[in-house]
Amino acid sequence: MRVDAFLGGRLRIAQPATGYRAGIDAVLLAAAVPAGAGERVLELGCGAGVASLCLGARVPGLVQTGVELQEGYAALARRNAAANGIALEVVTADLCALPDGLRSRAFDHVLANPPYFQRARGSAAADPGREVALGEATPLSLWIEIAARRLLPGGRLTMIQRAERLPDMLAALGHRLGSAEVLPLAPRAGRMAKLVLLRARKGGRAPFRLHAPLVLHDGDRHEVDGDDYTPALTAVLREGRAISWPT
Template identity: 40%
Template sequence: MPPALPSPAAPSAPPTTQGFLLRGRVSYTQFAQGYRTGLEPVLMAAAVNARAGQNVLEIGCGAGAGLLCLMHRVPGLAATGMEKDPQTAELARQNLQANSYPHATILTGSFPEDWHREEGVEAPRFDHCMANPPWHADNGAPSPEPRRDLARRLGQHTLRRWIEGCATVLRHKGSITLALPTSLADQALVALSASGFGGSTLYPFWPKSGREARIMLVQARLGVKSPARLLPGLVLHEADGAFTTAARTILEDAAPLGIG
């Protein structure tokens, strides 16, 4: 009998770096190469008007930065994240455990395609959904780092599918919060309206006073008929590049953004 072939080795975990969010209030580990967390998930989490005891879902949660910031600001949340990349999803679980959130759930899969794969399991009704979708067009040059490419490349219908999926898991008048480049605002508003969301609120972030906004938050509620609003937004940096006082209260002190 020929000798048994050895089982293929499991892929080794990529190297990580240890850091912090919210000026040391949250421990955060991320991969050393590939996609690196920016300001967007922290700003997004600050805008979600959640209360203790409510259910929150983050789609494309990455290593968990948005969930971690929101759960730090609002203790007692029931939080779920969904992430397509298995190694990133596992890192998010480790980050939640390291910050003493063992009861938060991270699911591995694509949203909404994999959401209902457990037959007979009724999907929960969430009070809030949030997402920081990929920002770059699907037809752009691919990144040589697969994980970075997955996090950055927006599929042709990804934004619309995520919004449609949120409409199926949110309770009536539940909120959706999206961190987007301003170039996707029009697509988001069309998809939100088509999926039954209303009361859309646009909140731009100005890199410096007098500069064009490049990122913004779009927030809406399912089943409401209120008209859209454009708020004054927030200036992120002083002329010398330092964060403004208002930005520091959000990014460092975990203050709520107060969009709602």
């Protein structure tokens, strides 16, 4: 086990020394959720709790629930929530077979960082925990369908995913989720985005919006030791700021 610092040391989160460990993707996901105090938030596949705890650190007063398939990671999420003084209910369950108590509840926000890799196109990871986190067993379309079911009318879904999966995500929104907007995440200016953030609203009818990319790193290449994040990304990753979506 190891303890990683997030948000400039504001959060200290235990994660496995080997296997899957959350990184900046989880922080970016949390920073993209437009939640307000008192709202109810559900994270599907919360792992050790990094995204939910980053969100809870930025927005006090949320009512947060996480669903995690692997009991070891669910236990870590509970431990991390307690250690950081952030309320987070963690339910150990398959998102395709949620317990009755959770299926009877609705949320203002659902966030998710689904596995990135389709196993028909790559090899499985040797570590079982890492494979569950990274290898798609439940189809991406089902993640989105389950999220839509758990949202209140007008509630928002926020997801992070590889850019190549964007067509799959948009197709899966169907008639339940609209007002979709996408923020590409480009590693450097002029480079293709490798990741995208997607937001959509249950019952939304606004036109689709594709925003200009959010650039993660300064300069054309990595030339110095340490971080070279842009000032906007530094504010998100070190200070816990929200991502500012274009209006």
